Amino acid sequence: MVRSRINGVLGLVTALLVMVGATFVFVVAPIEVEMREIQKVFYFHVGAAWSMFVAFTVTAAYGIVYLIRRNPRADAIAGASASVGWVYAAIVLLTGMLWARSAWNTWWNWEPRLTSMLVLWLMYAGYLLFRSTTRGDARRTYSSVFGIVAFVMVPIVYYSIRIWGSVLHPATKTKWNLDNRMYYGMLLGTLAMSAAYVLLTRLRADVDIAEQEVDALRQEQMFGEDAEG
Numbered sequence: 001m002v003r004s005r006i007n008g009v010l011g012l013v014t015a016l017l018v019m020v021g022a023t024f025v026f027v028v029a030p031i032e033v034e035m036r037e038i039q040k041v042f043y044f045h046v047g048a049a050w051s052m053f054v055a056f057t058v059t060a061a062y063g064i065v066y067l068i069r070r071n072p073r074a075d076a077i078a079g080a081s082a083s084v085g086w087v088y089a090a091i092v093l094l095t096g097m098l099w100a101r102s103a104w105n106t107w108w109n110w111e112p113r114l115t116s117m118l119v120l121w122l123m124y125a126g127y128l129l130f131r132s133t134t135r136g137d138a139r140r141t142y143s144s145v146f147g148i149v150a151f152v153m154v155p156i157v158y159y160s161i162r163i164w165g166s167v168l169h170p171a172t173k174t175k176w177n178l179d180n181r182m183y184y185g186m187l188l189g190t191l192a193m194s195a196a197y198v199l200l201t202r203l204r205a206d207v208d209i210a211e212q213e214v215d216a217l218r219q220e221q222m223f224g225e226d227a228e229g
Helices: 002-028 037-069 072-104 112-133 136-150 153-158 160-164 172-176 180-228
Strands: none
Touching (some): 002 037, 002 180, 037 180, 072 180, 112 160, 153 160
């Protein structure tokens, strides 16, 4: 009951942030002089990237918690966070491609940030594929290790421009040099994305826990019937 109320409040907060953020992005924030309307993807791109980094950090952190405490809920949170983070990573790639088409006249090039981002997305796709094809303690243990190892790509993506350099992708600090209306649009968009991440992760983790409980009951019933037989 308490969790349902919390989820309900989170849902309302998320909806409010989305509405206010959309108003700032499409009405209040000015149209950028050079890139025109396509610049609006920036607000979704930054918010999705921030939420993705948070999601994969949570996956690694709860993977460590599971390995130490063997708590199934920690594994459920890690898996749920990775699922939502992977969707956000897809949004980052798609919006990045839209930006690239307008700024560089190509949908894709093997620029450091884009390339490392693709590798990150593929690694967590593998993580989710592994979780979907295994069950029980093996899934929880090995996916925890997988999530911790995959996290190595997060700082690589973030610092890729500093590591390898790029004449195309703007530096990370660029987003702070904005018109105030653009800055608040970015901030509200990021808050909306973050609130949606928390809500979706909680809901997905609850589903995972429920599935684990159902599997445990089935196993108990099965072994109970075998013992009686």
